[in-house]
Amino acid sequence: MYNDLPKSASVVQKYGGTSVGDPQRIRAVAARVARYKAAGWDRIAVVVSAMAGETNRLVGLMREVNPTGDHRTKAYDMAVSAGEQVSVGLMSEALEAHGVASEPLLAYQLQILTDEKHGQAKIHSIRTDFIENAWKNGRIPVVAGFQGITSAMEITTLGRGGSDTSAVALAAALKAGFCEINTDVDGVYTADPRYVRSAQLIEELDYETTLELAALGGKVLHSRCVELAAKHRVPLVVRNTFGPDEARRTRIMSFGEEKALEAPVVSGITLDEDVAKITVRQLPAGNAAIKSIFSEVAHKEINVDIIVHDHQDDGTVNRVGFTVQKHDLEPAVKAVESLRSQSQLEGLQVATQTNLAKVSAVGLGMRSHAGVALTIFDALAKNEVEILMISTSEIKVSCVVPLAQGKKAAQVLHGVFFESAK
Numbered sequence: 001m002y003n004d005l006p007k008s009a010s011v012v013q014k015y016g017g018t019s020v021g022d023p024q025r026i027r028a029v030a031a032r033v034a035r036y037k038a039a040g041w042d043r044i045a046v047v048v049s050a051m052a053g054e055t056n057r058l059v060g061l062m063r064e065v066n067p068t069g070d071h072r073t074k075a076y077d078m079a080v081s082a083g084e085q086v087s088v089g090l091m092s093e094a095l096e097a098h099g100v101a102s103e104p105l106l107a108y109q110l111q112i113l114t115d116e117k118h119g120q121a122k123i124h125s126i127r128t129d130f131i132e133n134a135w136k137n138g139r140i141p142v143v144a145g146f147q148g149i150t151s152a153m154e155i156t157t158l159g160r161g162g163s164d165t166s167a168v169a170l171a172a173a174l175k176a177g178f179c180e181i182n183t184d185v186d187g188v189y190t191a192d193p194r195y196v197r198s199a200q201l202i203e204e205l206d207y208e209t210t211l212e213l214a215a216l217g218g219k220v221l222h223s224r225c226v227e228l229a230a231k232h233r234v235p236l237v238v239r240n241t242f243g244p245d246e247a248r249r250t251r252i253m254s255f256g257e258e259k260a261l262e263a264p265v266v267s268g269i270t271l272d273e274d275v276a277k278i279t280v281r282q283l284p285a286g287n288a289a290i291k292s293i294f295s296e297v298a299h300k301e302i303n304v305d306i307i308v309h310d311h312q313d314d315g316t317v318n319r320v321g322f323t324v325q326k327h328d329l330e331p332a333v334k335a336v337e338s339l340r341s342q343s344q345l346e347g348l349q350v351a352t353q354t355n356l357a358k359v360s361a362v363g364l365g366m367r368s369h370a371g372v373a374l375t376i377f378d379a380l381a382k383n384e385v386e387i388l389m390i391s392t393s394e395i396k397v398s399c400v401v402p403l404a405q406g407k408k409a410a411q412v413l414h415g416v417f418f419e420s421a422k
């Protein structure tokens with residue numbers, strides 16, 4: 001139970017795909033919500049994802065009907081957002097079965113207003129009056145995650161894993177006491193426990209580290225959700241839906257200066273297996289070509305991650321390589337190739353590589369500790385992991401490695417920072 005939280009506070013409880021993966025689990029979640037309501041927390045809003053595997057099934061159907069289509073369209077969002085609608089209906093009914101009155105709500109009813117970027121929309125605002133009304137009438141609102149609506153009433157989706165973001169955006173709009181992300185692991189671990197068996201639960205994290213962990217491939221939280229939580233100072237709790245121990249969880253909040261200074265050098269290791277690289281050769285002299293390439297790619301709304309370039313002594317760039325997510329590879333290549341219509345760029349050569357992964361170490365303590373990058377390079381070299389690209393920031397070091405060596409690289413780095421004799 002929420003010992004520190006007054007019963008007048010509102011709470012958003014989000015339940016992910018596995019947690020609502022079958023009717024028994026939906027009933028078990030409803031029983032948990034009912035227990036909190038019976039204990040006096042009346043202002044609970046429930047956000048649900050599609051049942052496990054359902055969104056993948058819908059995306060697969062879209063690909064089958066149009067294998068080469070651009071899936072950032074209104075038709076795509078219309079189809080793939082449907083899984084959440086089913087979950088809302090089922091959860092609402094399960095709550096009724098547990099004697100709890102509920103109010104099923106889709107994005108259009110709550111006016112979860114987003115921009116028009118289909119497949120990757122950002123939330124602008126959410127109306128809270130439907131939620132307040134539901135509470136006034138003694139009902140628990142059950143909200144569809146992942147979906148939004150444009151001002152022209154078109155359905156949008158927030159990007160894969162986006163129900164976390166729906167929950168935090170709702171918590172921010174409601175000024176909730178906190179947002180609880182209920183999932184299939186006990187919280188945020190030092191690495192993905194699926195392939196790093198010795199990964200440990202992290203009890204407390206600051207927003208900044210969590211954002212890097214999420215953005216660099218730690219799939220447990222959607223990175224936009226952490227961004228929103230940080231911006232609106234919404235405390236986050238990540239926990240196991242069916243974990244018996246309510247105290248076993250990760251709490252995510254802002255760290256004061258003193259606490260930040262005590263943060264570990266490395267808090268976690270992430271692995272991103274969704275990495276593709278484009279290499280462009282035969283660039284003409286001068287820097288104009290490089291500007292044209294990145295402005296063309298940006299124009300297509302494609303996020304570029306790591307960039308490397310070779311330049312000659314006079315500063316002229318003759319080769320540039322950059323990474324993007326795999327689904328952006330084809331549009332990025334098309335964007336670069338379109339530059340060949342300009343006479344001075346007609347000789348551009350474009351090569352691609354998709355068998356890549358990015359392993360990263362993240363920690364606030366890197367700010368005050370030198371040598372982390374060296375430790376990483378040394379450990380990867382000793383274990384014969386090939387480093388293809390490197391990128392660093394104040395609180396992270398990332399290395400692009402061959403996809404086949406990605407898991408091994410993550411295990412090696414986890415061993416160095418969390419398992420070596422202290």
Ligand code: ADP
Nearest residue numbers: 016017018183187188189191192194218219220
């Ligand atoms: P949900 O359907 O509840 O949203 P997700 O599958 O999106 O759940 O996220 C939970 C999964 O994230 C876990 O099963 C785990 O394998 C994976 N994961 C990746 N990195 C981490 C990490 N650092 N800590 C915990 N889980 C992680």
Ligand code: ASP
Nearest residue numbers: 049050055160161162163
């Ligand atoms: N159902 C969506 C997905 O699978 C959103 C989510 O689960 O967060 O990506």
Ligand code: MG
Nearest residue numbers: 016161219220
């Ligand atoms: Mg998720």
